Amino acid sequence: MADKSYPGGMTAPTADWLRLDQQICFSLNAASRAFGGVYRIVLKDLGITYPQYLVMLVLWEHGDLPVKKLGEHLRLDSGTLSPLLKRLEAAGLVRRERSTHDERSVEVRLTDAGAALRERALQVPRRIARSTGIDLDEIRDLRTRLDALTEALDAAAVEGAPEE
Amino acid sequence: MADKSYPGGMTAPTADWLRLDQQICFSLNAASRAFGGVYRIVLKDLGITYPQYLVMLVLWEHGDLPVKKLGEHLRLDSGTLSPLLKRLEAAGLVRRERSTHDERSVEVRLTDAGAALRERALQVPRRIARSTGIDLDEIRDLRTRLDALTEALDAAAVEGAPEE
DNA sequence: CGCCATTTAGTTGTGTGCAATTGAATTGTG
DNA sequence: CACAATTCAATTGCACACAACTAAATGGCG
Structure with missing residues (x-):
């Protein structure tokens, strides 16, 4: 409820998390397509x-x-x-x-x-x-990061989503 | 033609490019899924x-x-x-x-x-x-790189594939 | 041997993702 | 106003992607 008009001095409002979240998952989705x-x-x-x-x-x-x-x-x-x-x-x-x-x-x-x-x-x-x-080294680095991400995601998927 | 049995002193053989290529596009695909x-x-x-x-x-x-x-x-x-x-x-x-x-x-x-x-x-x-x-800074950096990659790919797609 | 759990492909149903086409509505031009 | 070009959503056809299920085959166990 305080998310829409958050007073100063607090950490990033939860509302912003939705935006950040969009950027991450969407960037990956868009790059893949x-x-x-x-x-x-x-x-x-x-x-x-x-x-x-x-x-x-x-x-x-x-x-x-x-x-x-x-x-x-x-x-x-x-x-x-x-x-x-x-x-x-x-x-x-x-x-x-x-x-x-x-x-x-x-x-x-x-x-x-x-x-x-x-x-x-x-x-x-x-x-x-x-x-x-794009530079080959750049690609190589990107691949390493993506593989690490995939491994973490797969591990998380089998465990099931931890409840809050 | 010289790709299958490349003599020393040459750059990476074309055959290896297929493997590298697989790693790149596949990593992105796998991460997205x-x-x-x-x-x-x-x-x-x-x-x-x-x-x-x-x-x-x-x-x-x-x-x-x-x-x-x-x-x-x-x-x-x-x-x-x-x-x-x-x-x-x-x-x-x-x-x-x-x-x-x-x-x-x-x-x-x-x-x-x-x-x-x-x-x-x-x-x-x-x-x-x-x-x-995964670290938020890591995610942010990954997003930046992916967006740059997407932009380059989209630009390449509209131009059509350059012939060799 | 007979039985059952496991392994392995295949099938079905749902949900994207995109190219190509359709059809209605709008805009530009004379 | 008339008419051609453009814009926009929807539809169609094809190709993944995955969950859930089916069915055949295998292997272990008594």
């Missing part, structure tokens, strides 16, 4: 979307993986990956094959076309870097 | 989602706004806002009314319930801060 917008333009040549590109990056780096492992690398569950992988399969970039050892598991394998796409993808980072014009 | 996860927990009490919370923040701060202005604050277009606002209206938090001056425009107005929800939302930033346990 802005990044998606630039990638969308660059990736149009490759015919894949930004999340699909992330999947391909993991496959190019680690080779064939079961859906479970893929999800761990990307922090995504099967509800997101299943339809996404079907689209990649329809595009001829991956195959999905039941493991013979464990029929619960589905191996995601690169096709020849999927492996070949990597050559064209090599230009993507350069074009993104050129678009942003 | 991790933030969403924590907000989802905290906001469950208020009965709204993370993007809906962002809309309410803008309305609480700036008062009633047309959809267009709301979208400018949030960097969202009507394709995203229209269904979102209908859900907020169904929840009784906002009303949507055609402007009498310009019948193309739709004014989004807080209902009494929507305005009252602000009191409960005042605890959200505190609970988020407690969940993350």
